[in-house]
Amino acid sequence: MEERNQWCFACGRLNPIGLKLTFREENNTYVTNFTAGPEHQGYDGIVHGGIVSTLLDEIMARYIYAKGGNAVTARLEVRYRQPTPIGQALTVAGWIVAQRGRFYEMAGEVRLPDGTVTAEGKALVAVVDQAKV
Numbered sequence: 556m557e558e559r560n561q562w563c564f565a566c567g568r569l570n571p572i573g574l575k576l577t578f579r580e581e582n583n584t585y586v587t588n589f590t591a592g593p594e595h596q597g598y599d600g601i602v603h604g605g606i607v608s609t610l611l612d613e614i615m616a617r618y619i620y621a622k623g624g625n626a627v628t629a630r631l632e633v634r635y636r637q638p639t640p641i642g643q644a645l646t647v648a649g650w651i652v653a654q655r656g657r658f659y660e661m662a663g664e665v666r667l668p669d670g671t672v673t674a675e676g677k678a679l680v681a682v683v684d685q686a687k688v
């Protein structure tokens with residue numbers, strides 16, 4: 556395992572307050588599962604929008620990282636369709652929409668166990684030199 560970046564807030568195994576996400580690829584889609592707790596909420600029972608945004612940011616950028624690129628998010632847009640509840644096993648998925656040189660146009664979504672999409676993401680992910688990350 557690579558020793559760098561183990562304190563990533565979203566995926567680092569050493570970060571004691573991180574989300575400790577793990578990932579898999581299914582049918583050209585990058586996927587993680589996450590169950591938010593009260594420490595991740597804004598309003599009672601509702602996942603903080605910044606955490607939802609983090610989940611989407613991570614799934615989209617890390618897909619390009621997993622494919623071997625030093626990926627950073629250049630632009631991120633989140634549509635919060637409905638409140639995302641804590642205490643439910645969320646599925647977060649991201650996929651490539653298009654590639655233009657070293658920029659990837661990405662999309663993603665957060666789903667409840669019943670398939671309801673609570674948030675949608677769009678991102679532009681850039682591949683940069685290793686020295687920059």
Ligand SMILES: CCCCCCCCCC(=O)SCCNC(=O)CCNC(=O)[C@H](O)C(C)(C)COP(=O)(O)OP(=O)(O)OC[C@H]1O[C@@H](n2cnc3c(N)ncnc32)[C@H](O)[C@@H]1OP(=O)(O)O
Nearest residue numbers: 560563566612613616617620626627628629630679681683
């Ligand atoms: C275990 C490790 C975990 C791995 C997964 C990590 C997931 C985390 C994801 C993140 O959150 S990364 C942190 C948040 N993102 C950043 O900190 C990125 C900060 N921004 C940059 O580093 C640079 O702005 C960037 C690399 C995105 C682009 O700078 P460049 O110098 O490479 O691009 P340049 O300025 O030469 O522009 C090239 C083209 O891209 C366009 N461009 C640049 N930045 C853009 C941008 N932000 N949005 C849209 N377009 C952009 C720019 O207009 C131009 O288009 P044209 O050629 O058509 O003129």
